[in-house]
Amino acid sequence: xxxxxxxxxxxxxxxxxxxxxxxxxxxxxxxxxxxxxxxxxxxxxxxxxxxxxxxxxxxxxxxxxxxxxxxxxxxxxxxxxxxxxxxxxxxxxxxxxxxxxxxxxxxxxxxxxxxxxxxxxxxxxxxxxxxxxxxxxxxxxxxxxxxxxxxxxxxxxxxxxxxxxxxxxxxxxxxxxxxxxxxxxxxxxxxxxxxxxxx
Amino acid sequence: xxxxxxxxxxxxxxxxxxxxxxxxxxxxxxxxxxxxxxxxxxxxxxxxxxxxxxxxxxxxxxxxxxxxxxxxxxxxxxxxxxxxxxxxxxxxxxxxxxxxxxxxxxxxxxxxxxxxxxxxxxxxxxxxxxxxxxxxxxxxxxxxxxxxxxxxxxxxxxxxxxxxxxxxxxxxxxxxxxxxxxxxxxxxxxxxxxxxxxxxxxxxxxxxxxxxxxxxxxxxxxxxxxxxxxxxxxxxxxxxxxxxxxxxxxxxx
Amino acid sequence: xxxxxxxxxxxxxxxxxxxxxxxxxxxxxxxxxxxxxxxxxxxxxxxxxxxxxxxxxxxxxxxxxxxxxxxxxxxxxxxxxxxxxxxxxxxxxxxxxxxxxxxxxxxxxxxxxxxxxxxxxxxxxxxxxxxxxxxxxxxxxxxxxxxxxxxxxxxxxxxxxxxxxxxxxxxxxxxxxxxxxxxxxxxxxxxxxxxxxxxxxxxxxxxxxxxxxxxxxxxxxxx
Amino acid sequence: xxxxxxxxxxxxxxxxxxxxxxxxxxxxxxxxxxxxxxxxxxxxxxxxxxxxxxxxxxxxxxxxxxxxxxxxxxxxxxxxxxxxxxxxxxxxxxxxxxxxxxxxxxxxxxxxxxxxxxxxxxxxxxxxxxxxxxxxxxxxxxxxxxxxxxxxxxxxxxxxxxxxxxxxxxxxxxxxxxxxxxxxxxxxxxxxxxxxxxxxxxxxxxxxxxxxxxxxxxxxxxx
Numbered sequence: 001x002x003x004x005x006x007x008x009x010x011x012x013x014x015x016x017x018x019x020x021x022x023x024x025x026x027x028x029x030x031x032x033x034x035x036x037x038x039x040x041x042x043x044x045x046x047x048x049x050x051x052x053x054x055x056x057x058x059x060x061x062x063x064x065x066x067x068x069x070x071x072x073x074x075x076x077x078x079x080x081x082x083x084x085x086x087x088x089x090x091x092x093x094x095x096x097x098x099x100x101x102x103x104x105x106x107x108x109x110x111x112x113x114x115x116x117x118x119x120x121x122x123x124x125x126x127x128x129x130x131x132x133x134x135x136x137x138x139x140x141x142x143x144x145x146x147x148x149x150x151x152x153x154x155x156x157x158x159x160x161x162x163x164x165x166x167x168x169x170x171x172x173x174x175x176x177x178x179x180x181x182x183x184x185x186x187x188x189x190x191x192x193x194x195x196x197x198x199x
Numbered sequence: 200x201x202x203x204x205x206x207x208x209x210x211x212x213x214x215x216x217x218x219x220x221x222x223x224x225x226x227x228x229x230x231x232x233x234x235x236x237x238x239x240x241x242x243x244x245x246x247x248x249x250x251x252x253x254x255x256x257x258x259x260x261x262x263x264x265x266x267x268x269x270x271x272x273x274x275x276x277x278x279x280x281x282x283x284x285x286x287x288x289x290x291x292x293x294x295x296x297x298x299x300x301x302x303x304x305x306x307x308x309x310x311x312x313x314x315x316x317x318x319x320x321x322x323x324x325x326x327x328x329x330x331x332x333x334x335x336x337x338x339x340x341x342x343x344x345x346x347x348x349x350x351x352x353x354x355x356x357x358x359x360x361x362x363x364x365x366x367x368x369x370x371x372x373x374x375x376x377x378x379x380x381x382x383x384x385x386x387x388x389x390x391x392x393x394x395x396x397x398x399x400x401x402x403x404x405x406x407x408x409x410x411x412x413x414x415x416x417x418x419x420x421x422x423x424x425x426x427x428x429x430x431x432x433x434x435x436x437x438x439x440x441x442x443x444x445x446x447x448x449x450x451x452x
Numbered sequence: 453x454x455x456x457x458x459x460x461x462x463x464x465x466x467x468x469x470x471x472x473x474x475x476x477x478x479x480x481x482x483x484x485x486x487x488x489x490x491x492x493x494x495x496x497x498x499x500x501x502x503x504x505x506x507x508x509x510x511x512x513x514x515x516x517x518x519x520x521x522x523x524x525x526x527x528x529x530x531x532x533x534x535x536x537x538x539x540x541x542x543x544x545x546x547x548x549x550x551x552x553x554x555x556x557x558x559x560x561x562x563x564x565x566x567x568x569x570x571x572x573x574x575x576x577x578x579x580x581x582x583x584x585x586x587x588x589x590x591x592x593x594x595x596x597x598x599x600x601x602x603x604x605x606x607x608x609x610x611x612x613x614x615x616x617x618x619x620x621x622x623x624x625x626x627x628x629x630x631x632x633x634x635x636x637x638x639x640x641x642x643x644x645x646x647x648x649x650x651x652x653x654x655x656x657x658x659x660x661x662x663x664x665x666x667x668x669x670x671x672x673x674x675x
Numbered sequence: 676x677x678x679x680x681x682x683x684x685x686x687x688x689x690x691x692x693x694x695x696x697x698x699x700x701x702x703x704x705x706x707x708x709x710x711x712x713x714x715x716x717x718x719x720x721x722x723x724x725x726x727x728x729x730x731x732x733x734x735x736x737x738x739x740x741x742x743x744x745x746x747x748x749x750x751x752x753x754x755x756x757x758x759x760x761x762x763x764x765x766x767x768x769x770x771x772x773x774x775x776x777x778x779x780x781x782x783x784x785x786x787x788x789x790x791x792x793x794x795x796x797x798x799x800x801x802x803x804x805x806x807x808x809x810x811x812x813x814x815x816x817x818x819x820x821x822x823x824x825x826x827x828x829x830x831x832x833x834x835x836x837x838x839x840x841x842x843x844x845x846x847x848x849x850x851x852x853x854x855x856x857x858x859x860x861x862x863x864x865x866x867x868x869x870x871x872x873x874x875x876x877x878x879x880x881x882x883x884x885x886x887x888x889x890x891x892x893x894x895x896x897x898x
Binding site for chain 4: 326328331332348349352353355356399402403405406407408409410411412413415417418419420421
Binding site for chain 1: 203204224225228229231232233264267268271272274275278279282283284300303306307308309310311312313314315318319322323327330340345346347348349350352353354356357358375376377379381382383385386387388390391392393394397399400401403404407414415416
């Protein structure tokens with residue numbers, strides 16, 4: 001869900017950059033040097049996994065996983081997602097320098113929201129609650145991201161409204177798949193290494 | 200997967216001090232992103248194209264990257280002319296395309312391509328390892344620089360683990376389809392990668408402790424500017440200042 | 453490619469390598485017949501594991517032809533059928549097991565082959581019984597001991613009911629008891645043809661009829 | 676703890692394990708003297724790697740006492756000194772090489788020990804020379820071949836000038852030439868005491884004086 005370079009207006013770019021800078025600064029401050037390897041190596045997993053193409057009907061989508069990132073990394077999600085996007089920008093030219101701020105914000109803020117909404121839910125004793133919360137996290141994160149992307153477009157230029165609507169609608173099946181994916185993944189971690197999700 | 204496609208070469212752009220390249224890329228991108236004059240954007244695109252030309256990058260590979268990037272731009276061309284208010288330029292059935300809409304879409308196309316081409320020419324022609332050192336020099340927070348490098352470093356290792364697990368799925372005749380079995384299988388694959396990475400990050404941290412880690416990362420200095428760097432840097436900045444004057448000069452005077 | 457019904461594999465002039473390094477396989481030839489039980493030895497880096505991965509279509513050779521079950525195999529689609537009939541045991545069990553529980557890991561292959569959940573459950577039970585692992589269904593694969601992981605990995609392969617096995621170092625690091633179980637399994641399933649990579653000469657002595665050696669990117673018949 | 680100056684390590688009654696699993700180490704005893712060169716063998720999962728990590732203070736034993744260099748070692752601060760004198764080569768080189776360039780990886784330890792940038796650069800050069808890797812300074816660690824990675828990993832350990840080495844499978848997956856280099860290094864540095872975990876009997880034969888085996892969570896003297 002990257003917005004390309006050159007599309008957004010200066011105020012939106014600047015707001016995105018400022019919000020991201022603040023949140024990343026805060027995330028870094030809360031992250032000890034000792035935790036750098038862990039946050040970084042998990043970010044590598046998200047980077048590699050984002051290249052997996054998952055079929056939906058005749059088309060396919062790639063995994064976004066910001067809900068899962070939020071659940072596992074909490075406050076570190078902001079720096080982690082920023083790092084992932086910088087790498088994508090340099091290696092594949094997905095997005096670029098001026099959109100780094102807003103693109104990071106659109107992906108990472110929903111991750112953070114899901115962390116606060118669902119972190120207790122995925123530590124619940126009842127496996128049904130865990131599944132529902134993990135699904136909720138995957139679904140909500142993508143939903144909010146698409147809303148934020150849409151909002152960034154509309155704030156830049158009102159006539160982007162149709163494209164903005166399309167972004168949200170096109171991501172509806174992705175939200176469901178991300179929900180299922182996140183629920184299965186958290187279920188897996190819960191069974192195999194519950195320490196990871198603090199359960 | 201994470202091949203640094205444009206990194207290796209022996210052009211003037213490849214030899215230029217990477218600190219200059221990164222700063223030029225950042226300033227140029229910002230100027231183009233906020234500029235709104237056709238002339239400025241056209242000159243900007245020419246600037247990026249000449250950098251690509253000087254860097255002697257494969258036209259085929261560069262065009263391939265542009266194609267991917269312009270996917271989103273295509274959407275803008277499909278929608279924007281018909282929704283942007285203004286004087287009607289042409290009609291397509293019941294839809295009226297406005298002249299202003301077409302101009303706006305063209306501006307976006309120019310901006311996007313100018314910035315992407317500049318990023319390819321200036322950033323992708325340095326290795327990530329070099330860029331990591333540059334980031335440290337331009338006062339990016341220490342922790343972020345190390346997070347960035349560690350992430351890049353272990354992408355390679357994890358990609359190998361990913362291939363091995365994909366092979367394990369393949370030899371058991373896994374076929375991705377639109378069904379729960381497929382989504383669950385991919386979730387297990389990612390879950391397994393996450394668990395292994397947790398364990399690996401512990402081991403890496405232990406290896407750091409064994410080498411006396413006390414909360415500080417080290418980097419050795421690498422860069423030194425020569426005359427070529429100073430001259431090229433000055434030329435590049437003068438061009439960007441020219442673009443700025445062309446765009447906003449009248450406002451100041 | 454040969455049309456002899458008894459030929460399982462026919463590799464001709466296979467070359468494989470990475471740019472700017474010495475080729476791993478270099479003009480390799482191999483014919484493997486139904487009923488054969490071959491032990492494959494050779495030094496580290498001699499290309500034994502690479503050979504197995506080429507046979508399964510996980511690596512594509514730079515040059516050469518691969519025939520399997522009477523057909524030439526080139527595309528990903530060709531190898532799908534090969535993978536239904538040949539089971540590969542990876543050198544490292546951690547590469548083979550990725551499901552949360554032992555039951556799910558063993559059921560994965562059969563489900564991919566179109567079995568129903570109930571059929572898969574039956575297969576899991578039967579396979580676990582074969583390896584003396586009954587009661588392991590709900591154990592977490594990741595937390596098994598390395599011997600148990602090895603047996604479960606073999607079980608995931610056997611669950612797909614293959615005609616042919618390629619076993620890559622099946623006994624490395626195993627205790628005598630687990631090794632005995634594998635020997636017992638192989639010797640009691642005479643319908644299976646297989647190639648075993650191993651450094652354990654004693655094990656090969658008891659499970660194979662002949663010994664091939666890999667060197668210089670080629671397979672040499674030893675005896 | 677003993678006061679004999681020649682004792683490097685003295686482990687007494689060490690138990691280590693994870694909840695609800697069989698303990699990995701179980702009442703382990705080990706005395707390791709200056710000048711000793713021990714080969715350590717044992718099946719997968721027998722606890723060899725765990726033992727090394729316990730010695731370095733990376734894992735804390737559930738029970739038991741660890742003495743090193745004449746002092747009892749318990750806290751993180753105690754082990755800092757241990758880690759300056761004992762160098763551990765990890766089983767997986769990718770865990771050990773975490774810096775952008777080879778030079779930075781080798782300089783990391785010396786810089787942490789308080790050397791200046793210039794001194795560290797000298798050490799890098801000297802160490803690379805020892806392993807025949809001159810010119811590798813600016814190579815990127817993740818692009819090295821597995822043999823080169825192994826040598827650079829060993830170089831990062833040696834750069835800290837340790838008295839004792841713990842080498843975990845130093846030759847797995849290495850070609851003969853690289854193995855020879857490691858053998859050459861070990862045999863020409865007679866001042867080093869070490870314990871080597873390896874499955875490669877030939878390599879142990881050439882580099883160690885005696886063989887210990889791990890089984891049942893304990894170390895047994897073999898000869």
